[in-house]
Amino acid sequence: MNHRFLGRAGVLWGLLTAPGVFAQTPTADRLIINEVFYNTDKKSQEWVELYNPGLNPVDLAHWSIRDSRKKQELSSSSYLVPGHSFILLSNSSLADSLQVRTLIVIGLPEWNNSGDEMVLYDANGAMSDSLVYSADWGGGRFISLERLAWDGNSCDPNNWASCIDPAGHTAGRNNSVHAPERRAVVTLSVSPSPFSPDQDGIEDQTEIGYTLPMARAVVHIKIFDSAGRQVRYLRCNGSSGPQGAAVWDGADEQGRRCPIGVYIVYLQAIDESAGRVEQAKTVCVLAERR
Structure with a gap:
């Protein structure tokens, strides 16, 4: 099958790699x-x-x-x-x-x-x-x-x-037996990509799948166009286990079909127990079937 799509590779790469482009949701206050x-x-x-x-x-x-x-x-x-x-x-x-x-x-x-x-x-x-x-x-x-x-x-x-510090404590400092935090690994996948939401019954939607290094998390999934503009807030404050999925039908917040092109899928996960924030980004192609 043939698909046609438009891309802006330079802008897209900058959006995927630049820190702080997307607004973060504050973590819950916790001590x-x-x-x-x-x-x-x-x-x-x-x-x-x-x-x-x-x-x-x-x-x-x-x-x-x-x-x-x-x-x-x-x-x-x-x-x-x-x-x-x-x-x-x-x-x-x-x-x-x-x-x-x-x-x-x-x-x-x-x-x-x-x-x-x-x-x-x-x-x-x-x-x-x-x-x-x-x-x-x-x-x-x-x-x-x-x-x-x-x-x-x-x-x-x-x-x-x-405590193994000679002082018998480490008040105000990292603990003497402190174990470095485990580096979290978030996986994010999109399938199919390209997809063509033209209501012909073939690849009209794409599934965004993810795995998280945490037992319970609050998950946010947003879709941005290649210029960095948010077009869809796919999941907001969703409670999730270590894995999950969301479906995008190619529509924006108003239900209108988005133009063909390359889109950025952004996921943020907030650990419900530790308040730790992890994020991941990937690309998704919305195409037109010929």
């Missing part, structure tokens, strides 16, 4: 429990470190943390935690001794040395992260319990270990 200093002589020496794994700042106003007995608000006023940064919660002003940049002094719950529960809530009362640890997970007298992988399960004992 994770990253390090716990729980086995000390005094309650005033205890602290917990939080980490913002996302790109966007998180406002701590009206966030809270609790153990099995007590719940404590972190801040009653606006307090921004920038993306990819740490913040320490403590019962006393330890900034000088720990040499950390960001510290909030609150009446923390008292963590039990034998094990305890920590639950972190956002301003809406939704759980952002939780941890139920025991002494055999790691940590010890003046040695912190550190998280290995930011994108790992908080409740998995294999994702926690004793």
